[in-house]
Amino acid sequence: MYVAVKGGEAAIANAHRLLADRRRGDRAVPALRLDQIVEQLALGVDRVMSEGSLYDRELAALAVVQARGDMIEAIFLVRAYRTTLPRFGYTNPVDTGTMQVERRISATYKDLPGGQVLGPTFDYTHRLLDPELAAGAEVETPAQRPVEPEAMPRVSAILAHEGLIEADGDMPLDHVPGDITREPLQFPMARDIRLQALSRGDEGFLLALGYSTQRGYARNHPFVGEIRIGEVELELDVPELPFAVPLGSIRVTECQMVNQFKGSAKAPPQFTRGYGLVFGQSERKAMAMALCDRALRAGELGEDVVAAAQDEEFVISHSDNVQATGFVEHLKLPHYVDFQAELGLVRRMRAEYEARENEDRPEQKREAAE
Amino acid sequence: MRGQEAREQAGRKALMATLAHAEADEIARLWNEAGLPSEAELLRGPETGLVTVRGRIGGGGAPFNVGEATVTRATVRLPSGQVGHSYALGRDQDKARLAAIADALWQDPAQREAVEAKLAAPLRAALDAARETRRVETAATKVDFFTMVRGED
Numbered sequence: 192m193y194v195a196v197k198g199g200e201a202a203i204a205n206a207h208r209l210l211a212d213r214r215r216g217d218r219a220v221p222a223l224r225l226d227q228i229v230e231q232l233a234l235g236v237d238r239v240m241s242e243g244s245l246y247d248r249e250l251a252a253l254a255v256v257q258a259r260g261d262m263i264e265a266i267f268l269v270r271a272y273r274t275t276l277p278r279f280g281y282t283n284p285v286d287t288g289t290m291q292v293e294r295r296i297s298a299t300y301k302d303l304p305g306g307q308v309l310g311p312t313f314d315y316t317h318r319l320l321d322p323e324l325a326a327g328a329e330v331e332t333p334a335q336r337p338v339e340p341e342a343m344p345r346v347s348a349i350l351a352h353e354g355l356i357e358a359d360g361d362m363p364l365d366h367v368p369g370d371i372t373r374e375p376l377q378f379p380m381a382r383d384i385r386l387q388a389l390s391r392g393d394e395g396f397l398l399a400l401g402y403s404t405q406r407g408y409a410r411n412h413p414f415v416g417e418i419r420i421g422e423v424e425l426e427l428d429v430p431e432l433p434f435a436v437p438l439g440s441i442r443v444t445e446c447q448m449v450n451q452f453k454g455s456a457k458a459p460p461q462f463t464r465g466y467g468l469v470f471g472q473s474e475r476k477a478m479a480m481a482l483c484d485r486a487l488r489a490g491e492l493g494e495d496v497v498a499a500a501q502d503e504e505f506v507i508s509h510s511d512n513v514q515a516t517g518f519v520e521h522l523k524l525p526h527y528v529d530f531q532a533e534l535g536l537v538r539r540m541r542a543e544y545e546a547r548e549n550e551d552r553p554e555q556k557r558e559a560a561e
Numbered sequence: 562m563r564g565q566e567a568r569e570q571a572g573r574k575a576l577m578a579t580l581a582h583a584e585a586d587e588i589a590r591l592w593n594e595a596g597l598p599s600e601a602e603l604l605r606g607p608e609t610g611l612v613t614v615r616g617r618i619g620g621g622g623a624p625f626n627v628g629e630a631t632v633t634r635a636t637v638r639l640p641s642g643q644v645g646h647s648y649a650l651g652r653d654q655d656k657a658r659l660a661a662i663a664d665a666l667w668q669d670p671a672q673r674e675a676v677e678a679k680l681a682a683p684l685r686a687a688l689d690a691a692r693e694t695r696r697v698e699t700a701a702t703k704v705d706f707f708t709m710v711r712g713e714d
Contacts, residue, residue: 246614246630247651273629277610279648284615284624291692293699301706309702335694336701345620359619368615368624382618383625390627424578425630427612431646434570437578438612438632439650445620468616470628 214259228252237442237471238262242512243269244372244391246441246470263393267513281368283426283435287445287468288345290421294472297346298415299449305343310420311472346417347447347464356449356462378504382488385507389483390469392510394476400500401482408498409486413465416449420472444473448481457493576667576681577660581649583684585656592659595679597672601662604644605636607654635661643668 215222229236229252239251243266251269258264294310297303309315350356360382369384376388389397404411422442426435446467454460465485467477486500499505509515580588592599611629618625634648635657645665647657663680666672 241628244628245611246628249652250631273611276631277608278629279610279612279632279634281613281626282615282630284617285627287616287620291695293695294702307704308699309704310699311702333698334701335697336703337697338700340696347620359617359622362618362623366623368626370613370626372613372626372629383623386616386618387626387628425612425614425650427632427648429646429648431636434574436646436648437574437581438630438648439578439581441614441630441650443616443627447620464619466619468627470614 214257223256225249225252225256228255234472235260235262237473238394238476239265239269241470241473241476242266242391242393243273244470245269245273263512263516267516270513280427280429282438283428285423285425285441285443287419287423287443288343288348290343290419290423290443290445291440292343292419292421293442294420294474295343295417296415297417299417300346300349303346303349305341343419345419345447347449350416350449350462357458357464360464360466376507378507379490380503380507382484382491385487385503386466386468386480386484388507388510389467389480392480392483393512393515394473394479396510396512396515397479397483398475400486400506401479403498404482404486404500409489409494409501411463411485412451413482413485414449414451415478416447416464418444418446418474418477420444420474442471444469444471444477446474446477446481448478448485450485452492455493457491463488463492573664573667576676577647577664579681579684579688580647580656580660580663582688583656585653585659587684587687588656588659588663588680591680591683595675597663597666597675597680598639599659599662601637601639601645601658601665603635603658604638605634607633607635607657607661609633609652609654633657637661637665639665639669641669 229248232252232255235255236248236251239254239262240246240248242262243251243254245251247269250272251265254265254268254272255262257268292305292308292310294312295305295308297307301307347356347359351358362381362383366381366383369381369387371384371387376384403409405413420442422440424440425438427438428435444467448465448467450463450465452458452461452463463485465481465483465488467480467484469477469480483500483506486498487503487506489496489501490503494501496502609631610633612632613629614627615624616627617623630650631652632648632650633652633654633656634646635654636644636646637658638644639662643665645661645663645668647660647664649656649660663676667676
């Protein structure tokens with residue numbers, strides 16, 4: 192017999208009211224403004240934009256505060272919002288070579304056109320908590336160095352001259368980039384679709400997988416060929432104008448990972464590449480993405496698939512934290528009927544088991560005695 | 562004629578780029594100071610939607626979809642007949658409306674100079690200055706390598 196039950200409306204309404212109160216916290220403390228979050232928790236906002244797969248700082252800041260700082264909840268909110276908007280089109284591909292660079296480093300070349308530019312980095316800090324920051328001390332204005340502008344070609348373009356590194360990833364000319372927001376995931380998938388999934392993938396998950404490749408699971412000897420962070424211009428082709436309309440610029444992080452490769456039946460010894468491109472200043476994520484991209488190219492490069500990071504279906508199916516949290520968290524919703532059914536089943540199995548035990552025991556005793 | 566048409570398009574595109582980068586408050590302030598007309602019929606929007614941002618594999622290879630961004634657009638028609646469009650990242654609908662009017666005014670030979678001098682030029686100067694500040698601040702973090710000479714000569 193199936194008995195439907197209702198209830199909980201008042202409890203749910205009051206729980207949400209309580210949530211709003213706890214979110215606001217002590218009324219004696221000033222409420223956060225979105226511009227404070229955008230300006231001062233900028234990298235948290237960037238993570239929400241990157242994994243929420245929606246570039247809009249103010250919306251990401253709103254999501255952060257609404258989610259009480261729970262990043263995955265904030266990412267969920269942003270993903271839900273973007274489904275409510277119409278789509279105007281696909282931009283022309285961004286040109287990271289013309290980026291207004293705010294940081295650019297290479298671990299493979301010391302002297303390269305444009306140089307090593309550190310930008311606003313945590314690198315080389317001592318990771319000591321700063322009590323002055325807690326006291327709200329004023330900060331210095333940045334140093335300036337008025338020099339002539341210098342072009343900063345991508346390191347991959349410099350390396351390409353020697354022929355020892357593979358080219359940027361090409362696809363057949365008639366290939367239309369796949370879009371996981373339009374079509375369901377299908378395995379095996381082309382590299383362009385994998386990159387879209389990785390770009391919105393969970394930073395922690397991709398970081399752990401990237402780390403696993405360094406520790407020997409799908410080892411592939413990576414170097415950071417280049418990381419660059421900065422603003423790139425967006426342009427959109429629209430039917431009403433005879434030129435691509437400029438939309439403004441967005442900040443992105445790009446990572447070119449370069450991997451030693453001893454060759455296989457499919458490809459000669461050379462440096463192969465993994466690529467990362469993510470919204471905002473998200474260097475760790477871009478690096479993890481590049482490591483995973485390279486590991487997932489195992490089949491294409493004729494490598495044995497021996498580790499989790501090389502398993503496309505495993506990595507891509509589990510990289511989306513909104514899907515992951517949805518399925519894990521659904522376990523806390525009422526499963527009363529399912530559980531009643533399982534309880535009945537386990538009771539019956541236990542009774543059968545005990546009946547068998549009681550039948551078997553006298554014989555076992557006799558056998559032991561003989 | 563072709564050259565002139567190309568220059569015309571480049572000028573219009575440059576104005577649209579400037580407006581897309583500018584803050585709404587700044588556009589409105591300069592608009593009022595310049596006394597530009599803001600009467601126009603809205604033909605479309607302002608409406609907010611998404612564009613899917615594309616990158617290229619390896620930086621220069623085949624295109625792939627990175628993620629989406631909010632964009633707001635508007636289309637207006639001036640009483641004198643010119644139709645103007647605007648597109649810009651973000652969700653500012655007032656900005657979209659003003660930017661579309663600016664695009665329409667720019668196409669009116671009688672208004673172009675005022676739009677360029679009183680709106681585009683100061684916006685461009687402010688954007689260039691901000692960009693330059695950012696550039697020289699970044700340049701100050703460039704590493705100058707030097708070689709340590711070891712041993713005796």
